[in-house]
Amino acid sequence: MGFFSVLGDIFKILKHTFRQVFKRPFTYFYPFEDRIYPERTRGRHIHVRQNCTACAQCVRSCPVVAIRIDKDDKMYEKDAALYFDYTRCIFCGHCVEACRFNALFHTPVVDLSEGDRRDLIYGPDKITTLEREPFEWRGRRFR
Amino acid sequence: MSPNILDEAIDVWFGPQHVSAHGWATKLTLVGDYIVKCDPNAGYFHRSAEKVLEYRTFRQGSLVMERMCMLEAFLAEYPYVAAVEKIAELEVPDRAKVMRTIMMELSRLHSIQFWWGQFNAELGFFTMALWPWVDREYSLDAFEELTGSRHTVSFSTPGGTRFDFNEKVLKQINRAVKRFEDRLPKFRDMQMGSPTFRARTKGIGQYTAKQGLKWGLSGPPIKACGIPMDLRKDAPDSNLAYNLCDWEVPITENPDHPGESDALDRMEQRFKEAETSVEIIKQLLPQLPEGPIIDAKARAKVNRLPAGEAYGRVEGTRGITSLWLKTQDKAQSAYRAKIRGPCFASYYALKDLVPGAKFADFIVIFGSLDPYPGWWDR
Amino acid sequence: MVGPVNGGVMLQFDFFTWLAGIPDWIYGILQWIINLVLGVFYWAWGIIEWLWAMVFSPANFMFLFRAVLFPGLIFVVLTLIWAVWFTRKLWGRIQDRRGPFHIGKYGGLQLFADAIKLIGKETIIPDNAKRWMFRFLPCLLLVVVLLPFCFIPWDFDFWYISDLSVSLVLVFAFLTAVPVVSLLAGWVSGCKYSLIGGFRAANNQFAAEIPMIVSSAGPAMLAGSLSLMGIAQAQTSVWFAVVLPVNLATFLIAAIASVGVFPFDAPVADSEIIFGWRTEFTGIYFTLTYFAEFAEQMLYSAIIVALFLGGPVGLPFLPGAVNFTIKFIITFFFFVLVSSSFQRLRQDQIVHYCWRYLLPLALLNVIFAMLAIVYLPELAALLPLGGP
Amino acid sequence: MINEEVHDALPESVFGIDLENDKYELIYIIWSHSNRLLLQLRVSLEGERPEIESTCDIFPGFEWHERETREMFGIEFKNHPDPRLLLLPDELEGAFPLRKRFQTDRSRLDETGITPPKTPTRTGGANQ
Secondary structure (H helix, E strand, O other): OOHHHHHHHHHHHHHHHHHHHOOOOOOOOOOOOOOOOOOOOOOOEEEOOOOOOOOOHHHHHOOOOOEEEEOOOOOOOOOOEEEEEOOOOOOOOHHHHHOOOOOEEEOOOOOOOOOOHHHHEEOHHHHHOOOOOOOEEOOEEOO | OOHHHHHOOEEEEEOOOOOOOOOOEEEEEEEOOEEEEEEEEOOOOOOOHHHHHOOOEOOOHHHHHHOOOHHHHHHHHHHHHHHHHHHHOOOOOHHHHHHHHHHHHHHHHHHHHHHHHHHHHHOOOHHHHHHHHHHHHHHHHHHHHHHOOOOOOOOEEOOEEOOOOOHHHHHHHHHHHHHHHHHHHHHHHHHOOOHHHHHHHOOOOOEEHHHHHHHOOOOHHHHOOOOOOOHHHHOOOOOOOHHHOOOOOOOOOOOOOOOEEOHHHHHHHHHHHHHHHHHHHHHHHHHOOOOOOEOOOHHHHHHOEOOEEEEEEEEOOOOEEEEEEEEOOOEOEOOEEEEEOOHHHHHHHHHHHOOOOEHHHHHHHHHHOOOOHHHHHO | OOOHHHOOOOOOOOHHHHHHHHHHHHHHHHHHHHHHHHHHHHHHHHHHHHHHHHHHOHHHHHHHHHHHHOOOHHHHHHHHHHHHHHHHHHHHHHOOOOOOOOOOOOOOOHHHHHHHHHHHOOOOOOOOOOHHHHHHHHHHHHHHHHHHHHHOOOOOOOOOOOOOOOHHHHHHHHHHHHHHHHHHHHHHOOOHHHHHHHHHHHHHHHHHHHHHHHHHHHHHHHHOOOOHHHHHHHOOOOOHHHHOHHHHHHHHHHHHHHHOOHHHOHHHOOOOOOOHHHOOOOOHHHHHHHHHHHHHHHHHHHHHHHHOOOOOOOOOOOOHHHHHHHHHHHHHHHHHHHHOOOOOOOHHHHHHHHHHHHHHHHHHHHHHHHHHHHHOHHHHHHOOOOOO | OHHHHOOOEEEEEEEEEEOOOOEEEEEEEEEEOOOOEEEEEEEEEEOOOOEEEOOOOOOOOHHHHHHHHHHHHOOEEEOOOOOOOOOOOHHHOOOOOOOOOOOOOOOOHHHHOOOOOOOHHHHOOOOO
16 A cells, blocks of 8 residues: 555544644533433433322333332322332333323433432332432532 | 364453453454354343233333344334334324434434444544544434433334424434534544554455355445345335435445455445435435324224234344234234344354454454344344 | 699689689670670661761762652652553543543542552452462563663753663663563463463564664664763754654654554453453552553653653753653653554554564665765764764 | 345344244245345244254354244254254253243242232233
8 A cells, every 4th residue: 555645644643633632522520510401301200299190000001010009198189109119110201101190200310329229219208309318529519 | 174273272252241242252262363263152131022022012012122222222113113003004194204214314323423433442442432422422412302311212102203303303413413424524534544444454354245145144234245235225114204315225335356345345334324324314304294293093003903913124223123023813912023133143144254364353353243232132 | 723722632613713703704794795785886887877878978869869759760650640640631632531530630639549549459369370470570560661761861961860881772671571571471360361462562572673773773873872871962963853753753653562552552452352461460460560551651752752852952941851851741742642543453464564664664764874974074063973 | 945046035034933732833034135025934833842954054144043943932953053052041941931831930029019910911812
């Protein structure tokens, strides 16, 4: 192969990498900065107890049976307590789609990591509210 | 191979935990630096998807299918959806057809970009590995804007699609396409122009089209031999909108070995495939018709299907992806579903393709066939 | 003292004279002990004296300061850590991502954190490895790579450690030992991948050694001396890179090949043979081998600066060592840039390229230099060859 | 005889279907690009371990498909080059998981907290 054409290619490649050194990198500092999540992001669920009519459509439509309903634990006249098991949930959104009384929504909250598997089962108290205990690392609040 | 050669051969396991063997294990018998025998061994990713499909309702089946190959989720879930639509005779509205085609082409583009990075990483070139992955982020943002999840998109359902385009999604798609186009000349220099890349991939893993077909290869590995075998043109699907735009099947004709393809041709072929996908997207975007996104009677019809058999096929990034579905009368889930992945054949082809090559070339040959364990282990 | 002197019958034992003899007997013992203690004390004091002179007498102290502190061990290890940080940051920037960030201002302390973590890690010795060789080789490797740093001419008059008349040959002797040690390390750690990695390291060296030595013969010949300091001094008027540009290129490429960095990455090809001959080293051994690789890269860039870019010769108002370090940083930057912009070559291709392209080029340039000196007298006047 | 006429026949897949009480069906799918032909060959088989001739010598592409069908359904392929297990771990040697009779291990079902599926027809007619 032409020796000088190879030399030309080599220097073209070096030019590319050299110019790349002075460009702004693409990544950001995750725990301190975060990107904006689109509004349709299928993150963790929120269960609005007022609209819920305990019809258990979400339980039936969930492919991995990650929702457990407890009909007799009522807060309003006709609703039920839902237990979301986030170890099984695959965030496919079928439950939100199946719920005709819009009692179930997704939130763009996706960092659900927990220390213990049992904490990942969100009972009625955790599923209906968004705030969680704040998470500090090196003096900065992340959650 | 004279017998006394084999007694000095050593067996090296290119095993499941190997850095660049993502979950497949191959036993290579090496003599010195040459591979004498190669024994691929599948089964490390087996999740028995076909048994699981027998316990899922028809609306949930596409979730299992898209997990076969997360990289091309739109393309992976489509065979199941097509098969169910054929059995239930659902009529897909035009808007859904065009949306599906656009998203499938974008998913093909982003899967090729991922493969670029992976192939370069296997060649040890991390700079060029990460640059395509940066461009891929733009199409992932488009997926998330449209369906809410970056990989497990579950966008098509029998009878249409679950989500609709809005102007934010269109903006993201244009950003991804534009980003790919203005970085393409730079990638061509870095990739095809790089002497070390040419040295590593010229004449490696060479096979004729006839041999390729005998092994069952399809998609880019065959198109690189010069045969325009593409399901989008051969069997145009009624539920997709490939006929609305004019494009022709990209093939790579290598002058110095006409009917054959080696790793370099396959890379060139994928450059062309990415360009064709971008072209299709650009032609289809303005032709997006208004109208409903799902067949009205879809939800009712899909709960219980009449007895029947159907074969849904699509041209995935790695080859022909298809699902054969058989349903019993008034059953809620499939009676038997057979998933056929393109990489099933490419992993099998290693048995005859690799002997004779050097040990360092094994990863190049297999990388150029774009392996994805989800397809052969299901 | 005992005998017929006292007129009586000869006593077997004369008690009184014996009693009288005891004090001077004890005195004799005491004297002996005192002499002994004094002797030991004086001997110890002599050693401390010698040590004190060795360390704190002005000439020796400055030599020790130079050997241990400035261009010596501490400085080299700190530059080593800075080099690793610089490489990771630069790779990050080239690959469109940020390098280490969290620990320290700009990820500066990341290296120290890594080092401490790695030292703390458990060192696993595989069972079919040869135990004591497995333990000994990484340390030998780091020693072999760090020793040549004492011959690097950081500065002309004062800030250099030592200068032998044949330091160039000695440095190359050390550098040839490195792949032998890596081959042994690969062999000894008993795993197939590391064995293949070790042979590839030897193959890399076999391919890159001759072009490197031939292209280093150019500057040695022009300077008329084999010592790095001599070569650096010869470049006061014109840098050898100007006279021998092709030799600079071939030396650089051969250096990259013998270090085993990117385009010639076969010994540490992580996608084929996991981590080459270093696969089995964990914990402290991994730190040693990892630093040895970067130390080798630094060493080669330092040699390039000394041979071709005129060592401490540079901006007059800056002291010699600072000039040297600036050029060293630029060469090291070029090392990292080249190592992150090419795919990996197979080892037979490495041998093929090194022998087919580098060797003739190096020879060509050396011959041109010779002819130039003979026929162009004013060129010879620039060099300290004592031309006509 | 297929591969003589159709020069570019692509062996797409071979798989079996279990029609309960020992009736099986074997389907060969071959795709030919030049004349846009999709061939579906069906063979119905009888008996506990049905036997059939292997087609590996004509279409090497079918070799692994046949291995998988053999381990999943127990359909024997005579003179198959290497009839080992392909996807299944060794302990499932004779279990033939894709047969309708095969029951997944339900002993730890209560741990998962799933309420067992109530309506039997939900699983496509397979008896519980």
